[in-house]
Amino acid sequence: MMLHPELLRAARTARRPLGLATVLLAAVTLTHLAQAVLLAVVLSRIAHGDTAALAPLLLAVLAVVLIRAALGRAQRLTAVTAGATVRIRLRDTLLARLGGLGPTAITGARAGAVRATLVDGVEGVDAYVSRYLPQALITAAVPPLLLVAVALIEPYAALALALALVLALFGPRWWDRLLARRGKEHWDSYEALAADYLEALQGMATLRAAGAVGRVRERLEKRSAALHRATVAKLRVSLVDTGLTDLAVQGGTAAAVLVACSSAATGRTAATGTYLLLMLASECFRPIRDLSREWHAGYLGVSAADGIAALRTAEPAVTDRGTVDARWDTAPEIRFLNVHFTHPGADRPALDGVTFTAPAGRTTAIVGPSGAGKSTLLSLLLRQRDPDRGRVTIAGTATAAYSLASLRRGIAVVSQETYLFHATIAENLRIARPAATDGQLRAAARSAGIHQEITAFPQGYDTLVGERGATLSGGQRQRLALARALLADAPVLILDEATSAVDERGEARIVRELVAASRGRTCLVVAHRLDAVRHADHIVVLDGGRVEAFGDHSGLLAAGGVYASLVAAGRPAQEDHAA
Numbered sequence: 001m002m003l004h005p006e007l008l009r010a011a012r013t014a015r016r017p018l019g020l021a022t023v024l025l026a027a028v029t030l031t032h033l034a035q036a037v038l039l040a041v042v043l044s045r046i047a048h049g050d051t052a053a054l055a056p057l058l059l060a061v062l063a064v065v066l067i068r069a070a071l072g073r074a075q076r077l078t079a080v081t082a083g084a085t086v087r088i089r090l091r092d093t094l095l096a097r098l099g100g101l102g103p104t105a106i107t108g109a110r111a112g113a114v115r116a117t118l119v120d121g122v123e124g125v126d127a128y129v130s131r132y133l134p135q136a137l138i139t140a141a142v143p144p145l146l147l148v149a150v151a152l153i154e155p156y157a158a159l160a161l162a163l164a165l166v167l168a169l170f171g172p173r174w175w176d177r178l179l180a181r182r183g184k185e186h187w188d189s190y191e192a193l194a195a196d197y198l199e200a201l202q203g204m205a206t207l208r209a210a211g212a213v214g215r216v217r218e219r220l221e222k223r224s225a226a227l228h229r230a231t232v233a234k235l236r237v238s239l240v241d242t243g244l245t246d247l248a249v250q251g252g253t254a255a256a257v258l259v260a261c262s263s264a265a266t267g268r269t270a271a272t273g274t275y276l277l278l279m280l281a282s283e284c285f286r287p288i289r290d291l292s293r294e295w296h297a298g299y300l301g302v303s304a305a306d307g308i309a310a311l312r313t314a315e316p317a318v319t320d321r322g323t324v325d326a327r328w329d330t331a332p333e334i335r336f337l338n339v340h341f342t343h344p345g346a347d348r349p350a351l352d353g354v355t356f357t358a359p360a361g362r363t364t365a366i367v368g369p370s371g372a373g374k375s376t377l378l379s380l381l382l383r384q385r386d387p388d389r390g391r392v393t394i395a396g397t398a399t400a401a402y403s404l405a406s407l408r409r410g411i412a413v414v415s416q417e418t419y420l421f422h423a424t425i426a427e428n429l430r431i432a433r434p435a436a437t438d439g440q441l442r443a444a445a446r447s448a449g450i451h452q453e454i455t456a457f458p459q460g461y462d463t464l465v466g467e468r469g470a471t472l473s474g475g476q477r478q479r480l481a482l483a484r485a486l487l488a489d490a491p492v493l494i495l496d497e498a499t500s501a502v503d504e505r506g507e508a509r510i511v512r513e514l515v516a517a518s519r520g521r522t523c524l525v526v527a528h529r530l531d532a533v534r535h536a537d538h539i540v541v542l543d544g545g546r547v548e549a550f551g552d553h554s555g556l557l558a559a560g561g562v563y564a565s566l567v568a569a570g571r572p573a574q575e576d577h578a579a
């Protein structure tokens with residue numbers, strides 16, 4: 001019997017249906033026992049040539065069989081309901097935890113591995129709690145009780161059965177650790193394969209362009225072979241386990257039959273007692289045989305349990321202890337006050353004493369060469385991380401004082417990696433505001449410069465965009481994401497390289513239109529091309545994690561420095577560095 005604390009915790013979320021499933025399983029077991037007793041009486045009557053009461057006895061057997069069929073059906077339905085409850089609650093918990101962990105933790109894990117845990121691992125937990133656990137409880141309770149009954153009829157038979165039961169129940173436990181290890185190795189191989197496959201599918205265009213499809217296929221074949229080896233290794237241990245149980249069951253039954261025959265021959269037991277002994281000896285092992293069958297169904301759950309526990313208990317990068325509701329009536333002012341931050345494992349700070357104010361209701365651009373700290377700054381504003389020192393405030397209140405959910409609702413973000421779902425354009429837009437009217441959708445799309453292109457599609461706003469917006473161009477995807485952020489109507493808007501996939505003229509136009517559309521909001525813009533941000537009310541120039549300068553386009557240009565050299569280069573900062 002393998003019990004895992006994580007699986008028991010999951011089972012507690014559906015105590016009632018699981019309790020009912022176990023009670024019904026106990027009732028099914030009782031019908032087996034009742035049938036065994038009735039058959040023993042029938043056989044004994046036949047042996048004595050007493051056929052008078054056979055008809056009612058056989059009818060009683062039939063009734064028991066019918067009752068068992070009904071109970072068995074109810075038991076399976078209840079178990080399925082219990083399993084579904086556990087599955088749904090566990091997935092909810094894990095998804096909520098993933099949401100709470102934020103992008104830093106999610107990018108640390110491999111998407112395919114997380115998917116395997118969330119989908120296949122949770123399915124395994126369902127089988128474990130709904131089928132294996134009730135059977136394990138019955139197995140722990142029924143054979144000892146039957147042993148007592150057998151001992152009352154023939155103590156020697158009880159002794160033979162007890163030895164076989166101990167061997168059947170505890171013998172395989174020697175292999176438990178090895179089995180758990182093999183199960184873990186199998187699950188790790190499975191996760192790695194799932195992650196590699198997902199990555200290969202998602203990156204197929206890049207792999208094809210780089211001529212690397214063959215190499216990746218070889219790697220996947222190696223992964224498949226590793227999974228096959230892990231499966232066989234696991235099966236070997238599991239077969240020894242099952243073999244030992246079978247041996248004990250067969251041996252125990254044979255020994256009990258021998259003892260029953262000998263005690264009948266010596267006259268120690270009467271005919272009814274002998275038949276009862278034979279029937280009960282077989283019933284003693286029924287729960288063990290059933291448990292062995294259910295074990296294979298629930299084994300996946302045991303293998304995935306460690307991964308599920310790790311996901312469920314993963315610590316988020318920031319704690320959500322804030323209580324203030326980030327619901328600002330007017331666009332708020334954003335301030336960075338002497339903010340220091342070093343990424344875990346990095347040897348130099350990404351932000352080294354950053355201080356500036358993004359005035360309320362205005363557009364502030366953040367520019368600087370690659371690695372200057374722009375994305376880090378935005379991640380601190382969104383509380384994906386907390387500063388090591390210093391404070392980030394919105395409307396005069398530290399970001400940590402706001403509840404995370406409300407803070408993130410109050411800030412709309414468009415980044416290069418904004419995700420579009422396999423749904424229609426309208427559905428993708430309404431993710432930001434489910435109750436938005438068609439008019440509001442159109443207004444947001446117009447501001448993001450995509451309305452005309454949408455209406456040019458044969459199905460307009462009902463066009464399916466494909467997974468990750470596959471049927472759209474890079475620029476269209478970004479503008480759609482932009483429209484979605486505008487629709488969110490949050491008082492703070494962050495554009496993080498949001499228009500980099502749009503052509504140069506398009507970018508400058510969109511940023512101009514956005515600035516107009518976001519009037520009344522506090523807008524922070526990190527743009528690829530300086531042309532796009534020259535009209536911003538304020539520009540913060542970051543370099544090496546410090547604020548190098550602060551001002552407007554003409555002032556910064558006149559002052560020289562990093563900004564002037566970036567403009568003079570006339571190219572994106574990243575290219576400068578790469579050159």
Ligand SMILES: Nc1ncnc2c1ncn2[C@@H]1O[C@H](COP(=O)(O)OP(=O)(O)OP(=O)(O)O)[C@@H](O)[C@H]1O
Nearest residue numbers: 343344346350369370371372373374375376377574
């Ligand atoms: N997860 C991370 N772990 C360690 N170091 C990091 C991490 N993310 C960023 N850094 C480092 O922090 C510094 C600032 O990076 P950041 O991404 O904020 O710069 P950026 O100005 O946004 O650059 P870019 O314009 O190229 O996107 C860089 O030195 C970078 O190498």
